[in-house]
Amino acid sequence: MANVLEFHDVDQSFGGIKALTDVSFDIPQACITGIIGPNGAGKTTIFNVITGAYRPDRGSVRLNGQEILGLAPYRIARAGISRTFQNIRLFASMTVWEHMLLSQAPRTPMLSRILPSRAVAERGERMMELFGISAVRDRIAVSLPYGVQRKVEMARAYAMEPKLLLLDEPVAGMNHDEAEDLRQTLQGLRDKGLSILIIEHDMRFMMNLCDEMHVMNYGRKIAGGRPAEIQRDPAVIAAYLGEDA
Amino acid sequence: MMSSYQAGLVADGSILLLGALSVYVILSTGQLSLGNAGFMAIGAYLSSWLTVSAGMPLTPAIVVSAAVSAVFGLIIGFPALRLKGLYLAMATLGFGEMVRTFFLNFEPTGGAGGFSGMEHVPLWYILGWTAFVLACVMICERTRWWLEIRAVNDDELAAGLVGMNTTVTKLMAFMTGAAIAAVAGALLAHQNLYIEPGNFGFDRSTEFVLAMILGGSSLAAGSIVGAALLIMLPELLRDFVDWRIAIFGALLVAVLLVRRQGILDRNVFGLAKFWRRAN
Amino acid sequence: MGVSIFIQQVLNGLTLGAVYTLIALAFSLVMGILGILNLAISEIFMIGAFIGFSLIMSGVPVWLALPGAMAVAAVISMVIARIGYEPLRNASHITPMLSTLGFSMILQNFATNTWGSDPMQLTLEGWLDTRFHFGLVSLSVVQIVVFAVTLGLCVLTALLIQRTDIGRGLRAVAENRDVSRILGVRPRRMILVAFALSGLLAGAAGVLVGLHYSVITPYIGVDIGLKAIAVMIVGGATNIWGALLAGPIIGILEVLTVAYGGAAMRDFIVYGMMIAILLVRPQGLLGGSSKTSGGRV
Numbered sequence: 155m156a157n158v159l160e161f162h163d164v165d166q167s168f169g170g171i172k173a174l175t176d177v178s179f180d181i182p183q184a185c186i187t188g189i190i191g192p193n194g195a196g197k198t199t200i201f202n203v204i205t206g207a208y209r210p211d212r213g214s215v216r217l218n219g220q221e222i223l224g225l226a227p228y229r230i231a232r233a234g235i236s237r238t239f240q241n242i243r244l245f246a247s248m249t250v251w252e253h254m255l256l257s258q259a260p261r262t263p264m265l266s267r268i269l270p271s272r273a274v275a276e277r278g279e280r281m282m283e284l285f286g287i288s289a290v291r292d293r294i295a296v297s298l299p300y301g302v303q304r305k306v307e308m309a310r311a312y313a314m315e316p317k318l319l320l321l322d323e324p325v326a327g328m329n330h331d332e333a334e335d336l337r338q339t340l341q342g343l344r345d346k347g348l349s350i351l352i353i354e355h356d357m358r359f360m361m362n363l364c365d366e367m368h369v370m371n372y373g374r375k376i377a378g379g380r381p382a383e384i385q386r387d388p389a390v391i392a393a394y395l396g397e398d399a
Numbered sequence: 400m401m402s403s404y405q406a407g408l409v410a411d412g413s414i415l416l417l418g419a420l421s422v423y424v425i426l427s428t429g430q431l432s433l434g435n436a437g438f439m440a441i442g443a444y445l446s447s448w449l450t451v452s453a454g455m456p457l458t459p460a461i462v463v464s465a466a467v468s469a470v471f472g473l474i475i476g477f478p479a480l481r482l483k484g485l486y487l488a489m490a491t492l493g494f495g496e497m498v499r500t501f502f503l504n505f506e507p508t509g510g511a512g513g514f515s516g517m518e519h520v521p522l523w524y525i526l527g528w529t530a531f532v533l534a535c536v537m538i539c540e541r542t543r544w545w546l547e548i549r550a551v552n553d554d555e556l557a558a559g560l561v562g563m564n565t566t567v568t569k570l571m572a573f574m575t576g577a578a579i580a581a582v583a584g585a586l587l588a589h590q591n592l593y594i595e596p597g598n599f600g601f602d603r604s605t606e607f608v609l610a611m612i613l614g615g616s617s618l619a620a621g622s623i624v625g626a627a628l629l630i631m632l633p634e635l636l637r638d639f640v641d642w643r644i645a646i647f648g649a650l651l652v653a654v655l656l657v658r659r660q661g662i663l664d665r666n667v668f669g670l671a672k673f674w675r676r677a678n
Numbered sequence: 679m680g681v682s683i684f685i686q687q688v689l690n691g692l693t694l695g696a697v698y699t700l701i702a703l704a705f706s707l708v709m710g711i712l713g714i715l716n717l718a719i720s721e722i723f724m725i726g727a728f729i730g731f732s733l734i735m736s737g738v739p740v741w742l743a744l745p746g747a748m749a750v751a752a753v754i755s756m757v758i759a760r761i762g763y764e765p766l767r768n769a770s771h772i773t774p775m776l777s778t779l780g781f782s783m784i785l786q787n788f789a790t791n792t793w794g795s796d797p798m799q800l801t802l803e804g805w806l807d808t809r810f811h812f813g814l815v816s817l818s819v820v821q822i823v824v825f826a827v828t829l830g831l832c833v834l835t836a837l838l839i840q841r842t843d844i845g846r847g848l849r850a851v852a853e854n855r856d857v858s859r860i861l862g863v864r865p866r867r868m869i870l871v872a873f874a875l876s877g878l879l880a881g882a883a884g885v886l887v888g889l890h891y892s893v894i895t896p897y898i899g900v901d902i903g904l905k906a907i908a909v910m911i912v913g914g915a916t917n918i919w920g921a922l923l924a925g926p927i928i929g930i931l932e933v934l935t936v937a938y939g940g941a942a943m944r945d946f947i948v949y950g951m952m953i954a955i956l957l958v959r960p961q962g963l964l965g966g967s968s969k970t971s972g973g974r975v
């Protein structure tokens with residue numbers, strides 16, 4: 155199976171702190187790949203390296219075989235990687251609907267951004283339906299409850315027609331039923347060919363959701379494989395599961 | 400029928416509206432310009448020179464001046480990308496003062512003595528340009544391009560990470576603002592028939608900012624309210640005409656304290672939409 | 679001949695530079711400690727000049743007129759802090775700046791209505807009207823007063839900030855307002871102190887400039903005061919002491935420009951220098967490394 159993304163030998167440090175040490179993993183096409191690990195393990199940093207927010211000291215990140223390390227964040231986003239944020243970053247002045255329109259703008263030429271477009275409007279409607287936020291379309295997004303804001307972020311990210319979708323702790327702030335709905339939505343997207351990389355703390359949720367998982371601890375990857383294998387890995391049990399149990 | 404005095408007020412109000420819009424477009428990306436009088440000066444001097452010395456008809460002269468001013472906007476905008484908030488405000492203030500002193504020293508356009516010889520434009524011509532520019536801005540406000548502009552203001556980093564080229568967006572805003580200010584300058588020159596560098600000082604730049612902030616900084620319609628207010632208020636307060644500036648200053652402080660977004664805000668129209676749907 | 683004219687120009691430049699230093703210090707106290715640009719400082723400076731002038735003309739001796747004008751300026755500055763800054767201190771930095779712009783409009787309008795917009799002339803008498811001659815170079819008593827007062831005020835400000843509890847509080851607020859509260863500093867009080875200090879310095883600068891030029895208009899705020907922003911930037915906006923270096927540099931530069939390049943060029947040079955510094959070295963000549971690294975995601 156082909157890989158959408160190859161994340162190889164990445165080191166990232168901030169002053170004295172080494173946030174990532176020699177981290178490598180691949181993300182296969184049309185799979186849901188999970189990253190777990192305790193707080194401060196470096197999970198969000200991986201997202202920031204992939205999306206170009208941070209420049210790592212060393213390493214390589216390839217999207218469909220093309221090196222993207224060093225590109226400006228907006229170029230990486232346009233190349234087909236979109237993301238959500240652990241600390242939600244919605245646009246404070248905009249309604250949910252405006253988020254849907256906006257996220258489709260960058261990939262279209264200037265002139266068509268000025269003209270109204272039926273295709274854009276329709277896609278926006280579909281995104282809101284998919285994530286169950288049509289009812290709040292005219293509300294200012296940041297005024298909504300956290301769980302709903304996360305859905306808006308996901309809809310915004312998916313509206314950009316990504317090849318790879320990065321989700322940073324999307325279930326935080328959602329109740330059990332909402333999380334279950336989200337799991338089904340994401341698996342549906344995967345079955346249609348989308349590749350997803352997801353960070354989440356909830357082990358049970360991740361076990362049911364992911365096709366593959368990688369475990370981070372203190373900036374290093376300590377394990378990777380199918381969820382069932384991860385669950386049995388002694389290093390993982392020591393570092394992460396043991397702590398929770 | 401309008402008296403020539405009233406016509407003058409309407410013309411002043413239109414030019415002020417254009418100036419306020421020029422600040423508004425730039426501020427929509429989160430950048431405050433305190434130097435738009437500089438762009439206005441470029442528009443005023445260049446268009447006057449084109450009509451008087453080069454014999455060009457006014458409309459193409461205005462178009463050329465706006466284009467040249469936009470290029471200056473680009474030249475200023477590029478370094479401005481590195482500066483944020485107050486530092487950008489101070490840099491634009493410096494730019495405005497530099498343009499003013501440039502014309503003070505520039506003898507071909509009269510230096511400190513000013514420049515004259517322009518032909519008077521009819522009021523409808525000024526109103527026509529104002530309506531045209533206003534319509535353009537208000538139409539742009541409804542496009543996805545404008546959402547990008549607002550996104551840069553709301554959260555520049557996130558805007559980049561969701562695929563927006565924030566550099567281009569900010570530069571375009573600067574160029575657009577510079578062009579609009581130049582139109583305002585050209586109209587001012589052909590309304591007053593005499594221009595001097597002192598017309599384009601710091602107080603002019605702040606007048607634009609004032610009109611926009613008072614009227615409402617989150618939508619173009621706010622500038623209409625602000626410009627109208629600044630022009631009408633002295634008429635209503637004849638007895639206090641000497642204290643006009645102080646009253647404006649107090650008004651500015653009061654608005655910032657009580658209603659930071661200005662008199663109008665987006666919700667005014669949101670409310671209208673809500674009513675329509677409810678009925 | 680050429681050399682002595684040059685020295686004379688440098689002396690005059692230093693006098694102007696001293697005034698710039700004081701106003702720039704006033705700007706950067708507020709900017710460095712509270713992170714806001716108080717545009718009204720340039721008008722407080724102008725008001726200081728008029729108060730000082732009026733006192734001297736009504737017979738008050740200079741050594742009393744100076745602190746009198748400084749006190750008035752400080753009070754105005756504190757009023758601005760309470761009404762125009764404090765309620766807005768959690769808004770984006772542009773908002774309080776705009777409110778100080780409102781106050782500068784009020785102050786300028788007040789001055790034009792009270793003292794008229796024609797230049798106001800002061801005839802210096804007695805010991806103030808003395809000049810010392812050294813060959814072709816001369817130095818007036820007023821210039822000596824300007825230097826002495828500037829130096830004295832800078833030293834006092836430095837002592838206050840570095841050696842006293844108030845200074846420690848100010849520096850704590852500059853570092854981090856929330857942490858400073860935990861340390862027992864009262865930020866509201868410190869805001870008031872910073873504004874008051876800044877007003878004192880601007881007021882003194884006003885009196886000195888009035889003495890030096892012996893003529894003032896309500897427009898010196900815009901003509902001279904605003905240029906102190908350029909001085910602050912060149913010195914380093916977040917480093918209060920940058921003004922001590924940049925003030926004299928710009929003062930001399932300006933006077934030399936007038937002498938050798940024409941009077942109208944000087945603002946062009948000064949603001950040009952500010953923009954150049956903003957682009958090449960935004961932290962200014964004396965600022966530390968700039969802290970504008972990319973935000974955390």
Ligand SMILES: Nc1ncnc2c1ncn2[C@@H]1O[C@H](COP(=O)(O)OP(=O)(O)O)[C@@H](O)[C@H]1O
Nearest residue numbers: 168171173192193194195196197198199200974
């Ligand atoms: N921009 C930054 N500056 C300094 N340290 C950072 C930065 N981003 C992350 N770190 C540090 O890197 C480590 C990993 O952080 P992060 O990737 O956010 O962890 P998590 O696995 O919880 O998402 C932490 O110690 C964090 O403090």
Ligand SMILES: [Mg+2]
Nearest residue numbers: 197198199240
């Ligand atoms: Mg994280």
